[in-house]
């Protein structure tokens with residue numbers, strides 16, 4: 137008996153449908169917010185592949201977001217490529233760079249991995265900060281959006297673009313859900329739980345970590361490309377290390393190890409900072425305290441905690457009782 | 461089937477493995493015994509590559525794996541269990557065995573099909589579960605399993621990789637007499653064609669399931685021979701076995 | 707100009723000065739990590755607090771020296787509060803948790819500083835003793851910068867003496883090598899950790915107070931220095947005093963000369979340096995335990 141309607145998939149479907157339904161009433165700011173959240177959700181899901189599924193805590197994931205964004209910007213603005221191919225190129229570029237970086241970071245564990253991903257991402261930040269050709273610290277304006285005319289749609293309409301981003305996010309979810317439920321995904325889960333045992337069973341750990349590092353880099357690159365199109369602009373700030381920190385927080389707030397958790401985290405954190413920043417100038421302090429509270433007291437995150445209660449309610453004789 | 465030649469290892473100035481050699485023919489049942497800290501587990505780690513030897517050679521089934529990585533050695537046919545339980549604690553028994561079976565079938569490259577659809581994996585996992593007496597607890601998360609059952613799963617994971625040589629590191633350690641009896645029966649019931657290398661303190665188990673014994677002491681081989689030879693060896697009696705066999 | 711020995715000498719002094727500030731920061735971060743396996747991303751925040759506390763004391767007393775004496779103690783007290791409320795319970799937590807909580811603290815610290823002192827860039831004036839510049843090889847050089855170098859060397863000498871020659875020092879070194887062993891020695895591990903943590907905070911505060919007279923005191927000054935410090939620690943090897951010294955010197959020099967000779971690449975030089983070191987030695991130059 138296979139269960140296709142897992143809690144996670146149903147939740148994802150509900151989120152997508154309600155976003156699409158909401159676009160119509162949302163107005164300009166709501167539509168912009170939906171697009172922004174959808175893009176962040178893609179970004180957060182990509183990081184969760186590393187943090188939640190494989191146990192690789194990266195504090196430099198924004199580098200790939202930035203690479204996707206800059207690739208799209210440079211190719212469209214400077215080289216005159218069309219947006220679709222520059223998007224693909226951004227994804228591939230992010231994947232290539234992830235392959236190079238991953239080749240020597242995946243063998244590192246714990247704190248070393250965290251620090252080195254952080255430092256490497258700052259290297260890209262420093263490069264784009266000083267590179268006048270690509271705008272330096274002023275960034276690079278004038279990035280066009282994907283041409284949706286063949287569907288008879290105008291991507292510059294915020295409602296259309298919001299729908300477009302939600303659909304892309306949904307497709308990313310479906311793809312990653314497929315991957316993480318495959319034997320490959322099972323290997324990653326097992327590596328997360330017990331890397332040594334997995335190795336002694338005969339799995340080449342490094343290769344699998346590298347593979348998921350590349351996938352995560354590519355998906356982050358896609359998010360970056362979408363972000364560049366959304367804002368029409370990219371600057372080195374997109375890859376500053378705090379961006380990596382905040383997306384990590386999103387993943388934690390939503391709950392690691394589930395794609396929907398990352399989506400929920402992206403939405404909650406983005407909306408909270410939106411609301412808080414309109415209330416007080418010192419909203420970052422409250423965000424910081426909120427993060428700390430979640431990390432200390434709700435380790436499973438929002439979706440993780442809710443899912444736990446849901447499963448417990450559905451199946452009251454929880455595993456403990458089966459022990460004998 | 462498994463041949464180790466002149467393995468050496470020291471940690472700093474501490475020599476833990478001193479010129480140890482060993483040969484187990486196909487279908488052989490070989491025990492490694494010795495007092496605590498003799499270097500038995502280290503010797504296993506040198507064979508599986510979890511620790512790199514300073515020198516020496518390891519050959520399995522004619523294939524030289526002396527410089528291969530631990531996972532490559534596992535794929536070459538070395539399957540091991542650990543002295544300290546080393547399981548996937550957040551998974552159920554079935555998921556543990558299915559994962560190990562998937563690794564044995566090298567399915568990891570497949571990313572486009574649901575893991576649940578691989579019925580061969582499930583079958584293999586259930587078969588191993590039957591072999592190690594865990595068929596009744598398939599759906600139980602490992603962390604809720606009794607210690608004895610966890611030890612059985614430890615052996616099950618090693619078996620699930622379909623090894624040419626099964627290496628068991630003290631499979632009965634920490635078990636009650638009843639649990640030990642179950643484990644002894646389990647090991648005896650494994651197919652006779654399987655080559656087994658076992659570290660064990662319980663002499664009943666050693667004499668019950670093996671035909672040759674290597675005695676390690678301070679990292680070097682004290683005696684090597686058939687069960688009878690070792691049982692009658694004066695030096696082993698003095699140094700190690702004591703009253704265990706009197 | 708680039709081959710002019712005087713110019714190179716002056717740049718070397720600048721590099722040394724930055725290296726000493728980095729050393730004061732990284733030694734605390736690194737030894738705390740080595741001893742407690744705790745990584746504190748808010749270490750840069752302590753540095754920023756040191757600068758602001760120094761500024762505050764200076765404004766109220768008019769004395770640079772009082773500021774220099776009190777600011778690090780103030781930072782240490784803040785550190786103590788965090789130790790008792792948060793860090794103690796995080797010590798055995800996985801690195802992810804430590805990183806996230808201390809990352810959250812960065813934001814809290816940043817806004818706390820903005821609330822108290824505003825967004826504008828300020829500075830601490832150098833004391834009168836250092837108002838004169840000295841002339842080195844015919845070049846004018848601010849004497850305060852020489853003071854920073856001297857201070858860094860002094861701290862190093864003291865730390866070296868304490869770590870190598872005293873009982874407390876041998877306990878700390880033993881703890882870095884093998885954390886479990888310290889508890890076997892019958893030593894109050896919690897107290898030793900607490901002590902080391904306080905000293906790490908003190909040095910971070912000292913570094914900030916000293917830096918307040920050369921660099922602008924502003925919200926965000928924590929970020930740039932934090933990254934440099936983390937790189938020092940990664941390059942030098944987590945948990946190693948020697949690593950902190952050598953790493954600080956390398957990064958201080960690479961950053962200074964990088965700005966001069968390769969301005970278009972600027973900070974990229976230090977990252978490149980880090981990548982090269984890590985390619986050759988994944989655990990840093992002086993690894994204390996396997997990476």
Ligand SMILES: Nc1ncnc2c1ncn2[C@@H]1O[C@H](COP(=O)(O)OP(=O)(O)OP(=O)(O)O)[C@@H](O)[C@H]1O
Pocket residue numbers: 471474476494495496497498499500501502503543
């Ligand atoms: N990584 C290591 N570093 C330093 N010494 C080690 C290391 N691993 C093992 N040793 C030492 O090597 C010696 C042999 O250890 P080993 O675990 O191989 O013994 P053993 O025969 O399996 O003992 P037991 O019966 O207790 O399982 C011991 O003295 C141990 O302290």
Ligand SMILES: [Mg+2]
Pocket residue numbers: 500501502543
């Ligand atoms: Mg052992």
